[in-house]
Structures are given as structure tokens and as C-alpha cells.
Amino acid sequence: MFERLDRAREGADGGFGPVDRAQLALLLEVAGTPKPGNVDRSRDLAELRFEHFLAGAVGVRAGLDRAAAGEPIGTSFERAVAGMTRFAGRNTQFGSLLLLVPLVSAARGGLDRSSVERAVSETTVDDAAAFYRAFEHVSVAVDEPPADAAALDARRGADAIPAVRDRGLDLRSVLELGVPGDDVAREWVTGFERSYDAARRLSVADGPLQDRVASVFLELLAERPDTLVSIRHGESVAAEVRKRARDLVERGAFERDRDAVETFATELVERGINPGTTADLTAAGLFIRLEGGPVDR
Amino acid sequence: MFERLDRAREGADGGFGPVDRAQLALLLEVAGTPKPGNVDRSRDLAELRFEHFLAGAVGVRAGLDRAAAGEPIGTSFERAVAGMTRFAGRNTQFGSLLLLVPLVSAARGGLDRSSVERAVSETTVDDAAAFYRAFEHVSVAVDEPPADAAALDARRGADAIPAVRDRGLDLRSVLELGVPGDDVAREWVTGFERSYDAARRLSVADGPLQDRVASVFLELLAERPDTLVSIRHGESVAAEVRKRARDLVERGAFERDRDAVETFATELVERGINPGTTADLTAAGLFIRLEGGPVDR
Numbered sequence: 001m002f003e004r005l006d007r008a009r010e011g012a013d014g015g016f017g018p019v020d021r022a023q024l025a026l027l028l029e030v031a032g033t034p035k036p037g038n039v040d041r042s043r044d045l046a047e048l049r050f051e052h053f054l055a056g057a058v059g060v061r062a063g064l065d066r067a068a069a070g071e072p073i074g075t076s077f078e079r080a081v082a083g084m085t086r087f088a089g090r091n092t093q094f095g096s097l098l099l100l101v102p103l104v105s106a107a108r109g110g111l112d113r114s115s116v117e118r119a120v121s122e123t124t125v126d127d128a129a130a131f132y133r134a135f136e137h138v139s140v141a142v143d144e145p146p147a148d149a150a151a152l153d154a155r156r157g158a159d160a161i162p163a164v165r166d167r168g169l170d171l172r173s174v175l176e177l178g179v180p181g182d183d184v185a186r187e188w189v190t191g192f193e194r195s196y197d198a199a200r201r202l203s204v205a206d207g208p209l210q211d212r213v214a215s216v217f218l219e220l221l222a223e224r225p226d227t228l229v230s231i232r233h234g235e236s237v238a239a240e241v242r243k244r245a246r247d248l249v250e251r252g253a254f255e256r257d258r259d260a261v262e263t264f265a266t267e268l269v270e271r272g273i274n275p276g277t278t279a280d281l282t283a284a285g286l287f288i289r290l291e292g293g294p295v296d297r
Numbered sequence: 298m299f300e301r302l303d304r305a306r307e308g309a310d311g312g313f314g315p316v317d318r319a320q321l322a323l324l325l326e327v328a329g330t331p332k333p334g335n336v337d338r339s340r341d342l343a344e345l346r347f348e349h350f351l352a353g354a355v356g357v358r359a360g361l362d363r364a365a366a367g368e369p370i371g372t373s374f375e376r377a378v379a380g381m382t383r384f385a386g387r388n389t390q391f392g393s394l395l396l397l398v399p400l401v402s403a404a405r406g407g408l409d410r411s412s413v414e415r416a417v418s419e420t421t422v423d424d425a426a427a428f429y430r431a432f433e434h435v436s437v438a439v440d441e442p443p444a445d446a447a448a449l450d451a452r453r454g455a456d457a458i459p460a461v462r463d464r465g466l467d468l469r470s471v472l473e474l475g476v477p478g479d480d481v482a483r484e485w486v487t488g489f490e491r492s493y494d495a496a497r498r499l500s501v502a503d504g505p506l507q508d509r510v511a512s513v514f515l516e517l518l519a520e521r522p523d524t525l526v527s528i529r530h531g532e533s534v535a536a537e538v539r540k541r542a543r544d545l546v547e548r549g550a551f552e553r554d555r556d557a558v559e560t561f562a563t564e565l566v567e568r569g570i571n572p573g574t575t576a577d578l579t580a581a582g583l584f585i586r587l588e589g590g591p592v593d594r
Contacts, residue, residue, distance in 0.1 A: 016355075016356070016380075016383075016384060020355050020356070020358070020384070023355050024351065024352055024355045024384075027324070027351040027354075027355070028348060028351060031347060031348060031351060041338055041339075041347065042338075042339070044505075049505060049507070050328060050338065050507065051325060051328060051505065051506050051507055054321065054324040054325060054328060055321055057324075058313075058317050058320050058321045058324070059313070059317070061317070083313075086313075087313060087317070087321075208341075208346060208348065209348050210346070210347065210348055
């Protein structure tokens with residue numbers, strides 16, 4: 001399924017393109033279950049339900065179309081965020097889009113890591129300005145900026161643009177300021193290291209795709225503290241969540257004791273702990289995996 | 298959510314169109330749970346899983362784009378079916394598309410029932426030919442044709458086209474031959490009566506959209522025997538399923554005894570009884586509902 005046609009037919013009648021696969025990646029990510037703390041096929045959060053993610057995945061499409069057509073990453077991202085917010089009525093996939101938009105843009109030239117690194121290194125000050133405008137569309141949890149970068153606080157939205165222009169910061173440089181503290185931004189400076197790793201894990205994992213997504217999510221959660229959890233609940237909670245996930249991974253709970261993973265998933269939802277960064281990385285990994293060829297199982 | 302913008306902005310930058318809402322209708326339909334016998338947010342069938350429906354809803358998009366652009370209903374439908382089949386690797390939403398494609402086409406002029414009736418009455422012999430070609434892309438369960446219409450058996454695929462042309466049958470006339478016996482075809486000759494009724498019920502029903510979808514599905518299932526169940530399992534099984542659904546609806550089980558609906562849903566899945574026609578009508582109702590304005594809850 002998710003058949004890969006010849007590159008030559010892509011975009012032509014009958015073919016699928018990166019936008020289709022990015023949209024499917026968003027849908028498969030949210031369907032993967034159990035994903036501790038996150039909306040999944042079996043769990044809703046109070047103000048963020050499964051149906052909102054479905055709507056978000058439809059609403060992003062016009063922005064992704066722009067990226068696929070070679071328009072700048074910044075305005076494509078802003079458009080995707082605006083469409084998501086308007087159609088879903090809330091923020092469902094902001095972080096995933098910050099990974100998917102450059103990946104979709106890079107996929108025009110074949111999605112190897114060097115093409116993605118090139119795409120982000122070629123971003124401009126205008127891309128950075130569009131990124132800040134995207135925050136005008138939606139409420140996003142972000143970390144406090146460093147003391148010397150208060151003028152660049154993303155929460156200022158478009159008000160930060162003069163400071164961005166003044167310092168001549170391109171979008172990659174802006175995101176570099178967010179590292180450490182934001183593992184989505186970190187992908188932009190590591191050549192999408194964990195996204196590619198997630199794609200590799202998705203290929204190796206077994207079972208229906210929905211299970212593989214959840215299994216890879218848990219592995220990523222075990223690997224590094226989720227930065228959205230750190231921002232919202234502090235580093236000790238993020239460290240605790242990571243340790244719990246690592247214990248489950250180390251004893252092969254996903255295969256041998258699924259109930260333990262389900263219990264952990266429900267507990268995090270009840271505590272309002274939402275490892276959204278890990279979900280974003282999973283979505284990016286899914287896209288890379290789907291770009292790589294058909295999924296057989 | 299699913300904000301409706303001004304018609305004037307539809308399709309323009311920032312706006313959503315009928316294709317977005319049709320895609321969302323397909324996604325919300327499959328997410329609705331419990332939907333007895335069908336794939337839903339909580340249930341998979343052996344060869345037809347939730348993730349296949351997600352992929353199908355992405356794959357149909359190019360065909361729906363054609364319908365929205367005013368291209369003929371027949372070729373738009375054929376393209377949507379081909380995309381669905383190729384991306385999902387199987388038949389997930391054939392019947393839903395046979396309702397959504399004329400609805401999307403009619404939505405260009407405002408989606409009242411007279412515009413839909415006009416759209417189907419204006420179909421041609423070429424539309425009918427494309428409809429038969431669509432069967433070449435996918436395996437679909439259809440009823441035996443009447444004795445005098447064996448040449449028009451949809452299972453013959455493109456081989457039936459000479460007989461279609463010979464008799465000068467447009468697509469509406471071809472589908473009229475399927476009534477009774479196919480309640481999707483029946484919509485084409487009743488002005489989409491039950492689809493509009495489903496839309497009205499979706500407006501009246503309460504709770505998250507996922508619940509409303511399932512509740513309306515059950516009401517539709519209680520109303521008439523599901524024709525896909527009739528074709529696959531015979532009329533007595535279809536009548537039994539309808540009676541069981543009616544009993545649940547009459548005692549308000551969806552609100553007061555949800556467990557009974559869940560049990561019925563799982564039982565039908567285990568027996569391999571899949572009321573797919575009722576799901577198709579629900580998807581069409583969802584689209585009409587979404588076209589009518591924002592969904593608030």
C-alpha cells in the first residue's frame with residue numbers, strides 16, 4: 001500500500017506526490033496507538049480530540065502544496081499553520097509542520113539528508129519573518145528565550161520581525177537559537193538526525209503500521225526527554241517520562257506487555273502530560289519512510 | 298471548527314473548498330465509533346484496517362479535484378477510485394465516492410438538492426462508460442443484474458461499455474437499473490434523500506462529532522436493510538441487522554446503554570457482516586453537513 005510510482009509520473013495524472021505522503025504521515029501519526037500522553041486512535045485530550053487532528057491534516061494541504069511547488073519554506077509553513085488552525089480551530093500539528101515543510105520542499109530533489117540540509121541552510125530572513133508571523137495564527141508552547149534574545153521571543157509573533165531583520169537572521173539561525181530546549185528546532189541543525197532515525201526504525205519494526213508508529217514513538221520517547229513536556233512541566237517531569245519509557249522499551253513491553261504501555265499512555269493523558277515533540281519527530285519519520293517506498297505490511 | 302469562509306474566497310488563497318470538506322467527511326466517517334460491523338476508530342476488519350481508510354481518503358483527492366473543477370462526474374469518479382485503490386491498496390470508499398463525486402460537483406453552485414438532482418440528471422453515456430471503467434481498478438461487491446441486463450453487469454468492467462453505448466444509457470440511468478438492491482444507486486434517483494436526511498440528523502445530534510457520526514450511522518442502519526449486507530449475506534441477514542439496530546435505537550441505547558451498541562458492533566465484525574452502504578450514506582451526510590456551515594462542538 002501507499003504505492004510509490006515512478007518519479008517521472010509524480011504530480012502527473014495518476015501519480016502521488018510528497019504532499020500526499022506528508023498528509024498521510026500526519027494521519028498515520030495520530031492513529032498510532034498507544035502513544036503515551038498524546039492523542040491517538042484510542043485517546044483524546046480534553047481540548048484536543050482525534051477529529052481535530054483529522055481536520056488539521058486536511059487544513060495544512062495548501063501550505064504543503066506551496067512547499068512542493070518550490071515556494072519559500074517560510075511562507076509555505078505560515079500558510080500550512082494558518083490552514084491547520086482555521087480548519088481544526090486549534091493547534092494540532094505546528095511542530096510536525098516545522099519538520100514536514102522543509103522535508104516536502106527538499107523532496108523535490110530526492111529526499112536524502114544532504115538535500116534537506118541544503119533546504120534549511122538556504123532559508124532566508126524572509127523565511128524567518130514568515131515563521132514569526134505563523135505564531136499570530138495559533139497558540140504554541142515555546143520555551144523562554146535566552147536573556148540576550150528576548151527580542152526574538154517567538155511569542156511576540158510579528159512584533160519580533162524588526163529584530164530578526166536587524167540581526168539578519170535566516171530561519172535556520174532563528175531555530176538554532178532554540179537549541180537546546182526544542183528538539184524540533186534541533187532537527188534543523190542536525191540534518192534531521194532523529195527524523196531519519198525514526199524512518200529507519202519504522203522500516204525495521206514489525207506489524208501493522210499503526211503498531212509500528214506507536215512502537216517507534218515509545219523508542220524516541222525513551223531516548224531523550226520530550227522538550228514540550230520540559231517546557232510545560234519542567235525538566236524533572238520530562239526526565240521521569242523518559243525513564244518510564246526507557247524501562248518499557250528495555251523490557252520489550254510493546255511486544256510482551258502491551259497493557260503496561262496502555263496504562264502508561266492513559267496515566268500521562270490523565271496527568272495532562274503531552275509529549276508532543278516526540279509525536280512531531282514520529283510524523284517526520286513517517287514522511288521520510290513513505291518517501292522511501294511502499295509500505296508492505 | 299471546520300470554518301466556513303465566504304464563498305467568494307473559496308479556492309482562493311486561504312480558503313477551503315468542497316474537496317477539503319469531502320476529504321474530511323471520509324476521515325470523520327471512518328473515525329465515528331461504534332459503527333456496528335464497520336471499520337471505525339476502535340475496530341479493524343481482517344483485510345481492511347483503519348490505516349487503509351486514511352490512505353484511501355488521501356488517494357481520492359485528485360479525482361475530487363476534477364469534480365470540483367467542473368470536469369465530468371464519470372471521469373472524476375474513475376480517477377478518484379483509481380487513486381484510492383492505488384494509495385490504499387484496496388477498496389475502501391468506492392460507494393462513498395459514488396455519492397461524494399456528484400455532491401462535490403454540484404457544490405460549485407451551492408449544495409441544495411435541486412443542484413444535485415441537476416448534476417446527476419445531466420450525466421452522459423461517457424460518464425456511464427467511465428463508471429464501468431472504474432470497476433477495472435478495484436474489486437467491488439455488486440448485486441446480480443436483472444436477467445435482461447446481464448450485458449450491463451458492472452463486474453464486466455469496460456467490457457460492458459459497448460452495451461452501455463448501444464443502449465444510450467447515461468450514468469443516472471445505469472444506476473437506476475441498480476435500484477432496488479443498491480441504496481447508493483438509489484440516492485441518485487431520489488435526489489440524495491437519505492444523504493440529506495443524514496446531514497439533518499448530524500445537525501440535531503449531540504456530543505463530539507465522532508459520537509454524532511456513530512449515532513446517525515445506527516439510525517440509518519435501523520431504517521432500511523443495508524444493501525451491501527444483502528448482497529453478501531442475503532436479505533434475511535440484512536433484515537436481522539436492521540431489526541437489531543432498530544431495537545437499539547428505539548430504546549435509546551446509544552445514549553443510555555452504549556455498551557450494548559459496542560457489543561453489537563464487535564459481534565458484526567466477528568461475523569464478517571459489514572454494513573458498508575450505511576457508511577457510504579453517512580459519509581455523504583457528513584459532506585452535506587460540512588458544506589452547510591461550521592460544526593461547533
